[in-house]
Amino acid sequence: MNQRVRHIYAGGNTARGYRSFLDSVLSGITKRIVLTGDVEGLPSSLIQAIGEKAVHQVKLVEWIHSPFVTGAIDGVVIPEWKAAVVDGSYPRQLKPQAPGLREIYVDLQRVVSKERLVRHKDDILALQEKVHVETERAQHAFAEALRVHEEWESVFIAHLDREQANRVCDEVLRLFFGDAYAEKESTIRRMYLGAATPEGPHDFVPNLTEVVPKRYLIKGRPGSGKSTILKRLVAEAEQRGFDAEVYHCGLDPNSLDMVVVPERGLAIFDSTAPHEYFAERDSDEIIDMYARAIAPGTDEKYKEKLEKYRVRYKEATKKGTAHLKEAQEARLLLSRLYLDATDQERVAEIRAAIVRVLDV
Template identity: 55%
Template structure:
């Protein structure tokens, strides 16, 4: 059996704090197993083990990556089974819809050996306090970076031709929706395009779009209308009854970076730094917002000002990233303590129990 794998982010370290889109990502599922009682270093490994086992029995798997620890997972979704297995450790908590019915909590503390964890008691409290402090410092720095980015955008907004930008949007609308609507209600699913992580910005754009028939790479500058166009395309998709995947910006959740229309097998995305890509297939196309909607010579006219803004922005992003690295180092110590105090046989038994239940119900 060939299994199609997707990799996404459902939560992020943003300029507006830690923000999740779990309600949207997990919508429509029948059961969500919530792994509680320990730390992400324990839950991620269990999620990966169970995910690989279940992947052998289904055609679709969606890995949800952690924005805190590169290479770890916040969860896994099996669309065909309508099941998800999720890390429910701090701060990954969201509003339940049916505890015990839809959300099934699995307490992994039963796999802990108390005598082995007890020596870490004071350290654990201190680690959590420092991790929280570093995360908040990162969010503050990202917030300052976003305000600097607003100054960057303002230059191009003041030199934007609204009519030209609207014309581009109308052209894309015609390409996507000119053949009529579908007789159903649209399903809108929201995720993050990528995430700010301890290793810097990470995304999975190319993997998410590689199998699609058509990709549009939007080029431009901050403030050249990229996100506005994507928002209008989402509105149009909803009006036309088409399912749409909406990918929010990892820095500013209020901004959009990519839209995928699965039924059209098409993606359109902001292809500028820090997620800059270039066409690699014959069917790929570029939409250049700067060339078509910005006053010619804007880059040159404001070059000194833009350079200063870019420098300030880059410095602030690096500062924020450094705080994430500090938090990651403490998370690794926290995870190591819990790993040392975990009975691996019991942990595997919990995983097998979940898999057995899923096998009976599917």
């Protein structure tokens, strides 16, 4: 089965602030067009136009989705050409490697009329401030959600059979690798499984596992060892020389939610809310960490306490989502102001120039 389009998140509004894996996502990409100038809304439309043109000419296109505005695009990666076009505006982060050689910076302020923007100066300043304040409030709410989640986890960690959890982990390693080693250095590519967005948590698990023949879905409770298994799996892949796609948690970037080992045709992911999935294919298998490694009766013993954690966690994440929604509305208003001040003929010239550089 061939896959022509993949959807990923490279950055996220996390409990630890905005965190980006864009450098890892672009590993191996030697032709990078970076759109600068902080012209709200324009990079996304440019990237989409260029990516849509490439979709019909290459085997695979990866869309990097924005966690800030629903439906917006932060970048497009074309692996076949080792090329990418990305939004380099704040707060997205891309470490320069060889400006002018690997990175070509395109300043989009050149296509915007300063005279037109001046007419809306006060509105623009107010909207920019609202974006900053609401995004910061969202991240504070997600930080509270993570604190609650850690309290939630503590209940199950206290009742975790570590010996049994390690046994499950060893089983997973054998399932993935057996005695196999790859005679090369591994490549570890990191991104997010999903993201906190203005519409709530969102992920692309079905798309990202579409061509993976075998999937393992880990079920369990917070603190039952799911992320630990995935971290050990990544370390094992690296030691054995196998490439791995590593998908971090959109709430806590220090935690892992999914690992794909393409050369082995295998994927394993945390299949609990907010990215809960069920066995849909004959080849899917469930790994239930609650049943395998948590003391029986834990749910029942702490029923009231666990329900309070669940409610507090839901309230905090809902609050964070509401703030992201407010920030998105401000961004969309900014987009309209910048669009009104944009010279579309000059935009078309820039798009054509990028297409020539990419040889689309």
